[in-house]
Amino acid sequence: FLKCFHSQTNLSVDSNSSSSSNVIFTTNGSSYTSVLQSSAQNLRFATASTPKPQLIVRPLHESHIQAAVICSRKNSINIRIRSGGHDYEGLSYVSNIPFVIIDLANLRSIKIDVENKTAWVESGATLGELYHAIAEESNTYGFPAGSCPTMGVGGHLGGGGFGTIFRKYGLAADNVIDARIVDVNGRIFDRKSTGEELFWAIRGGGGASFGIIFAWKINLVPVPSIVTVFDIGKTLEPAGATKLLQKWQLVADKLSDTLFLDVVIAGNSNNTIAASFRALFLGVSEELLSTMEESFPELGVERKDCTEMSWIQSVLYFAGFSTRESYDVLLNRTNPYKSSFKAKSDYVKEPISEKGLQGLWKILGEEESGYMIWTPYGGRMSEISEFEIPFPHRSGNLYLIQYMVTWEAEEETEEHVNWITRLYEYITPFVSKNPRSAYLNYRDLDLGINMNENESYEQASVWGLKYFNSNFKRLAQIKAQVDPSDFFWYKQSIPLFLS
Numbered sequence: 001f002l003k004c005f006h007s008q009t010n011l012s013v014d015s016n017s018s019s020s021s022n023v024i025f026t027t028n029g030s031s032y033t034s035v036l037q038s039s040a041q042n043l044r045f046a047t048a049s050t051p052k053p054q055l056i057v058r059p060l061h062e063s064h065i066q067a068a069v070i071c072s073r074k075n076s077i078n079i080r081i082r083s084g085g086h087d088y089e090g091l092s093y094v095s096n097i098p099f100v101i102i103d104l105a106n107l108r109s110i111k112i113d114v115e116n117k118t119a120w121v122e123s124g125a126t127l128g129e130l131y132h133a134i135a136e137e138s139n140t141y142g143f144p145a146g147s148c149p150t151m152g153v154g155g156h157l158g159g160g161g162f163g164t165i166f167r168k169y170g171l172a173a174d175n176v177i178d179a180r181i182v183d184v185n186g187r188i189f190d191r192k193s194t195g196e197e198l199f200w201a202i203r204g205g206g207g208a209s210f211g212i213i214f215a216w217k218i219n220l221v222p223v224p225s226i227v228t229v230f231d232i233g234k235t236l237e238p239a240g241a242t243k244l245l246q247k248w249q250l251v252a253d254k255l256s257d258t259l260f261l262d263v264v265i266a267g268n269s270n271n272t273i274a275a276s277f278r279a280l281f282l283g284v285s286e287e288l289l290s291t292m293e294e295s296f297p298e299l300g301v302e303r304k305d306c307t308e309m310s311w312i313q314s315v316l317y318f319a320g321f322s323t324r325e326s327y328d329v330l331l332n333r334t335n336p337y338k339s340s341f342k343a344k345s346d347y348v349k350e351p352i353s354e355k356g357l358q359g360l361w362k363i364l365g366e367e368e369s370g371y372m373i374w375t376p377y378g379g380r381m382s383e384i385s386e387f388e389i390p391f392p393h394r395s396g397n398l399y400l401i402q403y404m405v406t407w408e409a410e411e412e413t414e415e416h417v418n419w420i421t422r423l424y425e426y427i428t429p430f431v432s433k434n435p436r437s438a439y440l441n442y443r444d445l446d447l448g449i450n451m452n453e454n455e456s457y458e459q460a461s462v463w464g465l466k467y468f469n470s471n472f473k474r475l476a477q478i479k480a481q482v483d484p485s486d487f488f489w490y491k492q493s494i495p496l497f498l499s
């Protein structure tokens with residue numbers, strides 16, 4: 001691989017040196033471990049027994065990505081593509097077969113074009129860097145992507161990507177208008193040269209099955225100069241969180257698309273449940289208060305609960321920073337809250353009954369570090385066709401549930417994973433069925449995995465239909481065309497549809 005890489009790039013690559021031009025990091029180099037761990041988000045996959053890559057390539061230029069693909073293929077080495085390293089199951093930096101990581105952390109330039117309301121952003125940029133770059137140019141444009149600023153643009157846009165303004169503007173992937181991609185032969189394509197099929201697949205189909213997307217052209221979206229937030233906490237008793245959540249289930253997806261109102265629900269050892277109702281409103285507090293009074297008066301939102309701020313301050317707010325801080329904190333690429341975790345997801349199409357909720361509280365109360373986030377759908381999400389991009393969860397979904405549990409010590413893994421599995425089993429009757437849908441960016445290997453290369457489409461449908469519904473077949477057809485040797489294989493890569 002090293003010889004091949006040298007001949008392709010002319011970079012000096014010496015497997016005994018600590019690094020080669022800061023592009024290749026080999027296992028015996030002094031920076032190998034820190035580069036490997038730099039963005040690995042889930043500490044469940046940062047243990048001594050976790051399989052490690054034979055080397056890490058950190059391209060400084062697109063030609064280095066091309067060389068890495070050509071040389072991996074030539075040497076039959078599996079690759080892992082990493083942008084921000086936030087994959088829930090560590091699929092961007094772990095593999096059970098010999099592999100190299102192509103880590104795009106150094107490809108992170110961002111060019112904002114306010115006049116045309118677009119931007120080009122490289123995959124290794126974090127969302128925080130993207131939001132920061134937009135705010136430097138304008139306070140009336142934003143981008144509808146996720147809340148955690150250390151997430152990578154590459155994985156997030158490739159898997160969908162939602163945040164606090166997605167009810168108004170759709171997913172991050174809905175707002176991609178062009179992309180640059182290195183294919184299995186090491187060639188570079190953009191939307192025009194690759195054609196609409198591949199361009200369709202990489203927006204929500206999980207880019208890593210098809211190639212390495214190293215830059216994205218996105219639409220900037222208008223945001224008002226003042227937005228309003230609140231975060232109202234309620235407990236089961238005496239605040240009656242159950243009744244509020246029953247009402248929330250009836251109204252949250254029908255609220256104005258300018259209002260995002262999600263709920264974080266957590267249990268604790270005293271068997272009490274705390275629900276946090278968090279809102280972002282694209283407008284001033286007076287308007288928010290009248291919207292809430294009209295549609296959800298039971299929550300009792302008052303003026304003192306509301307804080308007006310700029311959109312970029314709301315990004316800080318939802319990322320857990322003080323809004324008084326400079327938005328330069330968004331440039332910090334390391335998430336200070338790393339832990340081991342396991343997550344799962346569900347879509348809800350009918351409100352969960354009171355009895356169903358009571359059972360849910362019981363299980364939630366048994367795990368101190370377990371919680372759920374209920375994210376309302378509706379608005380723009382219901383207007384976009386389920387076939388527009390591979391992400392299919394559109395009209396008909398009331399909300400998305402994310403179940404999450406975190407822990408510190410490796411030996412606690414089984415106990416916490418068992419808990420979340422039990423929770424997921426319990427809630428089965430109340431969530432979407434046939435297929436039981438899941439969100440790709442909340443990757444969950446329990447849904448099913450590819451056991452080896454050339455897994456059949458039928459076998460992979462077990463998990464593929466859950467993420468993509470009927471778009472799965474089209475993804476598999478595109479895969480067969482663009483990667484017939486299944487070079488971009490991983491545990492949940494799209495299989496080839498061979499008719």
Ligand code: FDA
Pocket residue numbers: 041080081082083084085086087088091092104123145146147148150151152153154155156158159160161162163206207208209211212213214441442
């Ligand atoms: P990472 O680099 O791990 O890649 C994820 C997947 O994409 C891997 O399969 C990888 O191979 C592939 N990939 C990465 N870059 C690629 C490229 N350039 N070309 C081709 N394939 C590529 N989601 C959400 O929608 N809204 C949210 O608010 C949040 N919040 C959140 C918080 C935290 C703390 C975490 C850990 C995760 C989230 N997520 C989320 C989920 C997040 O969207 C998901 O994990 C993304 O895939 C992360 O993208 P990264 O580039 O960071 O991941």
